[in-house]
Amino acid sequence: MESYSRRWFLGAGAGVVAAAGLTACGSGSGSGGSGGTVNAMTYGDDAVKVQEKAVTRFNASAAAKTAKGKVKLQKVPGADYPAKLRTAMGSPNAPDVFFNWGGGSIKAYKEADQLIDLTDTIQSDSVLKSGFLPSVLASGALENKMYGIPMRGMQPVLVFYNKTLFTEHKLQAPKTWDQLLDLNAKLKKAKITPFALGGADIWPELMWLEYLVDRIGGPQVFAKIKDGDTSAWGDPAVLKAAEAAKQLIDDGAFGKGFSSVAYTNGGAPALLAKGRAAMHLMGSWEYSTQLGKFPDFAKKDLGWFAFPSYDGGAGDIRNVVGNPTNYWSVNARVSNKDAAIAFLRDCASEAYTKDLIANGDVPTTTIAEKLLDASPNPEFAKFQYQMVQNAPAFTLSWDQAVDPNVSQPMLTEVNKLFVGKSSPSQFVSALKGLK
Amino acid sequence: MSSSVTTRTKGGPGRGVRAGRPSAVWALPAVLFFTIFAVAPMALAFYLSFTKWNGLGDPEPVGLANWQKLFDDPRLTQSLTVTVLLTVVSWAFQTVVSLLLGVWAAGRQRNRAFLSAVFFVPFLLSSTAISLLFYALLDPNFGIIHGDTLGTTSGAFLAIVFVGGWQFIPFHTLIYQGGARQIPEVLYQAAAMDGAGRYRQFFSITLPQLRNTATTSSVLMIVGSLTYFETVLILTQGGPGTDTAILPYLMYQAGFKNYDFGYASAVASFLVVAATALSLLLVRLSGFGNMRSTREGM
Numbered sequence: 053m054e055s056y057s058r059r060w061f062l063g064a065g066a067g068v069v070a071a072a073g074l075t076a077c078g079s080g081s082g083s084g085g086s087g088g089t090v091n092a093m094t095y096g097d098d099a100v101k102v103q104e105k106a107v108t109r110f111n112a113s114a115a116a117k118t119a120k121g122k123v124k125l126q127k128v129p130g131a132d133y134p135a136k137l138r139t140a141m142g143s144p145n146a147p148d149v150f151f152n153w154g155g156g157s158i159k160a161y162k163e164a165d166q167l168i169d170l171t172d173t174i175q176s177d178s179v180l181k182s183g184f185l186p187s188v189l190a191s192g193a194l195e196n197k198m199y200g201i202p203m204r205g206m207q208p209v210l211v212f213y214n215k216t217l218f219t220e221h222k223l224q225a226p227k228t229w230d231q232l233l234d235l236n237a238k239l240k241k242a243k244i245t246p247f248a249l250g251g252a253d254i255w256p257e258l259m260w261l262e263y264l265v266d267r268i269g270g271p272q273v274f275a276k277i278k279d280g281d282t283s284a285w286g287d288p289a290v291l292k293a294a295e296a297a298k299q300l301i302d303d304g305a306f307g308k309g310f311s312s313v314a315y316t317n318g319g320a321p322a323l324l325a326k327g328r329a330a331m332h333l334m335g336s337w338e339y340s341t342q343l344g345k346f347p348d349f350a351k352k353d354l355g356w357f358a359f360p361s362y363d364g365g366a367g368d369i370r371n372v373v374g375n376p377t378n379y380w381s382v383n384a385r386v387s388n389k390d391a392a393i394a395f396l397r398d399c400a401s402e403a404y405t406k407d408l409i410a411n412g413d414v415p416t417t418t419i420a421e422k423l424l425d426a427s428p429n430p431e432f433a434k435f436q437y438q439m440v441q442n443a444p445a446f447t448l449s450w451d452q453a454v455d456p457n458v459s460q461p462m463l464t465e466v467n468k469l470f471v472g473k474s475s476p477s478q479f480v481s482a483l484k485g486l487k
Numbered sequence: 488m489s490s491s492v493t494t495r496t497k498g499g500p501g502r503g504v505r506a507g508r509p510s511a512v513w514a515l516p517a518v519l520f521f522t523i524f525a526v527a528p529m530a531l532a533f534y535l536s537f538t539k540w541n542g543l544g545d546p547e548p549v550g551l552a553n554w555q556k557l558f559d560d561p562r563l564t565q566s567l568t569v570t571v572l573l574t575v576v577s578w579a580f581q582t583v584v585s586l587l588l589g590v591w592a593a594g595r596q597r598n599r600a601f602l603s604a605v606f607f608v609p610f611l612l613s614s615t616a617i618s619l620l621f622y623a624l625l626d627p628n629f630g631i632i633h634g635d636t637l638g639t640t641s642g643a644f645l646a647i648v649f650v651g652g653w654q655f656i657p658f659h660t661l662i663y664q665g666g667a668r669q670i671p672e673v674l675y676q677a678a679a680m681d682g683a684g685r686y687r688q689f690f691s692i693t694l695p696q697l698r699n700t701a702t703t704s705s706v707l708m709i710v711g712s713l714t715y716f717e718t719v720l721i722l723t724q725g726g727p728g729t730d731t732a733i734l735p736y737l738m739y740q741a742g743f744k745n746y747d748f749g750y751a752s753a754v755a756s757f758l759v760v761a762a763t764a765l766s767l768l769l770v771r772l773s774g775f776g777n778m779r780s781t782r783e784g785m
Contacts, residue, residue: 135743142542160746164543252622252637254724309627311638311727317619319626328628460744464729468534472636 068363082269087120088387093140093147095378096127099204102407109403110395121391123149134456140167141383148386149395154200154379155278155453156190161381162194168382171198173393183400186444188416191192191376201396205413206440209259209374209449212338213222213331214324215355217244223330225357227369229267229296232360236305239330245307247300248329250315254463255451256471259333260300262373262450264293267362271371271445278453285483289366294469294476296362301470311471318345325349333359335374336436339413339429358439372443377416409433416440435472458486529759532536535752542746553753562729562737570733574712580652581659581708582701588656589663590693603664610657618721621650625722640730643723647731650718655711659704666700667693702773707768713762734758 094103103125111122126147127138134157140146141161144154152158162166174180174189184202192200213225221242226232236246250256265273269289276284300306307329313319321338323329326345331336342350361369380399393462398404400417408415409427414436421441440446451459465482468474474482536553538546555564592603609617623635624630625646634640673694683691716735719725725732725740732740734754742751 132743138542138746142544153547160541160543164541166543235568252728260599307628309633309635310625312625312630312636312642314622314635317623317626319623319629323628457745457747460740464725467726468728473730 083483086417088391090121090123090148090386090388090392091126091394092123092149092380093126093137094151095129095133096129099411099413100127101413102404102413103203105407106395106398106404110398115394115397116391117290119388119391119394121388123391123395133434146383146385147389149380150383150384151203152200152379152381153375153448153452155194155448156459157452158199158379158381159194159455162199166384166420167199168384168386168389169197169199170201170382174198174201176359176396179397179400183419184419185416185418185441187440187443188376191446191448192379192381193375200381201394201399202377202416203380203399204378204406205411206370206377206436207335207337207375207417208436208439208446209263209333209335210356210358210436211331211333211437212324212342213355213357214327214329214349215329215353217327218355225355226360228360229362229365235330236300236303237365240304244327245329246305246331247307248313248320248323248332249306249310250313250320251310251318251467251470252307252312253316254467255449256315256320256334258450258463258466259335259373260297261290261293261466262447263333263359264296264362265289266371266373266445266447267359267369268292269294270368271447274447274450274453278448278450280455282484282486283487285480290483291476291480294479297469298476301472316320321345325353336414336432339432343412343428356435368444370439370442371445371447372440373447373449375449376440461486495711513600519659525648529694529756532755532759535748536750536756538749542748546749549749553730553749556750557753557757562732565729566734566737569644569731571712573644573715573731573733576644576648577651577712577715578705578708581650581656582705584652585656585659585663585704586697586701588660590667590689590697592660592664593667603660606660607633607657609654609769615721616652617650617654618718620647621653637723640727640729643727643731646722647715650722651712651715655708659708662704662707663697672698677735704771705773706769709769710762710766713758713765723760734761 083247092103092107094100107123107125116122116239130136133151136154137147137150141150158167168283180201187453188202188206189198192198192202204264211225217223217239218225221238221244223235223238224231226235239246256287262274269292273284273287273289274337276287307313307323313323315321315334318341320329320332320334321341324332339354342354344414358369360371361367380396382389382392382396400419402419402423405415405420405423406426409420410425412428414420414424414427414433421434421437424430424433424437447453451463454462462483465474465479465486468482469476469479524637532711535546537548537550538545539549539552588606592599592606625632627635634642636646658711670693674696675688678692714735715733716739718732719736720739723731725736735758736757738751738754741747741754745751
């Protein structure tokens with residue numbers, strides 16, 4: 053037995069040494085000034101091939117040699133990316149550069165002094181400064197300081213519609229809320245659900261309120277809420293928006309069982325493609341979803357228009373709601389800042405822009421406009437690009453913009469409103485109580 | 488300990504038959520495993536429940552603030568009610584079906600053996616896969632049920648009970664099948680001679696004989712129901728509103744959606760205490776601890 057235990061202790065000892073070694077490596081990456089690998093953590097969905105190409109391109113470039121560092125890409129698939137990022141950022145093996153949604157998604161990191169303020173870097177670098185659409189670059193800011201470089205396509209929310217249904221019933225894309233209500237009445241008479249809605253996922257319901265609040269009260273209503281003023285939920289525009297949504301629900305604009313319909317498993321997109329619903333308020337990714345599931349429909353029958361204006365409302369019809377794009381942010385403990393910044397500059401390049409376009413994305417770079425003809429669907433790409441380019445305001449999706457502490461309870465309240473568990477006024481008072 | 492040492496050095500490993508009572512060292516791997524993966528995280532969660540921590544930097548001690556918040560939280564009462572209701576209804580549903588299926592499957596007929604194997608399949612699938620499957624089946628337009636199942640409180644609740652049952656009934660059927668096969672044939676033969684019919688045999692022999700089996704199965708079911716999670720996460724996200732937000736889901740939401748790990752740990756600790764108390768109570772009430780044989784006097 054003695055010999056066994058000795059071996060056992062040796063083994064255990066080796067384990068401890070190995071663990072200590074790992075920790076040392078982990079904390080070692082925090083210090084040091086010149087040279088070193090940059091670890092980049094990104095969301096590992098289909099679009100990640102654009103980042104993969106960028107890494108290959110950068111590692112072979114002269115810029116990588118000058119900065120004495122290469123980039124290593126870590127792809128994290130699955131819907132729980134934010135939780136995984138949070139765990140990584142709390143550990144000694146935090147990434148140097150990481151994918152995020154701007155706004156509320158990086159607020160906690162900023163407060164923990166884990167982000168590099170990129171304002172001066174961007175201002176002093178013409179490639180970065182004039183490389184991106186200003187409204188998009190601004191959305192990566194917190195309290196007027198820049199923390200993100202745009203690295204993916206834009207994702208505005210817009211209304212998609214079934215062209216065949218519109219032609220059959222001689223319908224026109226509505227420009228105002230009254231026209232929309234009128235349209236709903238005609239569709240219901242024809243026994244067609246006006247709007248597909250994936251209520252089981254809850255966030256598609258939120259999109260309605262995001263646009264209604266913007267159109268009724270203007271973008272400043274939510275801007276105040278985003279900055280932490282919970283009393284701004286009491287703005288009359290929020291109540292009015294909730295009432296407008298409630299009216300749609302009660303009128304059957306979303307059909308009867310919308311709370312059991314999901315976007316994520318294809319239920320809501322199928323309603324639109326199969327002509328059982330005429331319209332669908334959704335992010336621009338709806339196009340690629342339809343292209344994947346119903347390619348014929350996506351190519352021939354899928355139309356789109358901007359969310360209508362609200363009669364007497366303060367919001368401009370050109371205002372956009374959605375996700376401006378995704379961003380790279382830099383960890384304050386980055387080992388090789390020069391290499392990290394050099395890598396981020398590639399996001400403004402023509403090569404990067406072209407890769408995004410080939411992937412079906414609409415890049416937020418300024419040079420993108422003239423390259424959009426190469427898009428799989430130039431018409432849709434240009435519509436989105438101009439929509440965002442001309443937007444006086446681009447409101448970040450509420451669930452991404454607010455603090456994560458508030459985001460989930462907010463979604464629960466939205467869900468309660470949509471399933472009829474709370475009235476518009478109860479909805480407003482519940483939101484005012486969120487902290 | 489010394490006896491095992493001598494056996495080991497003399498006979499070498501593999502001569503376990505002569506080893507006699509195993510020394511405490513034998514338990515070491517399991518104890519270590521349990522300490523590292525169960526006791527240590529539990530202790531850590533308990534410690535975190537007295538702190539404020541968002542996953543970044545160091546946890547700040549806040550005393551009893553999280554516990555105060557937990558007991559003031561209106562969601563706790565709702566959550567507890569739903570959790571208890573879910574546990575009771577799931578138990579009733581699963582027990583009745585598993586008992587009947589298990590007794591039926593205990594028969595030695597060949598078609599029963601085949602069908603039992605088929606019935607067992609759902610248990611082999613992951614709960615996540617099962618939940619995604621039912622998520623699609625519950626779509627009112629393209630699924631099998633044409634109603635707003637997940638949009639109503641009772642619909643969402645029953646969907647969770649059903650999906651949970653669909654997955655775990657096969658396992659409990661297996662337990663009851665084993666239990667039913669242990670019942671001595673002579674009992675039935677004697678009853679038949681006395682003129683007892685099938686139903687009388689079932690209620691007077693099978694059921695009483697399965698008492699210990701039922702206790703085992705029930706404890707597993709009840710403790711299992713307390714930790715239901717994936718089904719709720721995927722099917723309802725605690726909705727409509729917060730109507731199906733059971734305790735484990737509340738904990739997940741606090742931790743991995745709101746990044747309030749202090750509060751999430753308080754919920755987790757509460758759950759550990761509640762589940763432990765409940766299973767101890769069950770064991771006490773059912774007399775599982777002294778385990779009298781159902782075959783006394785035979």
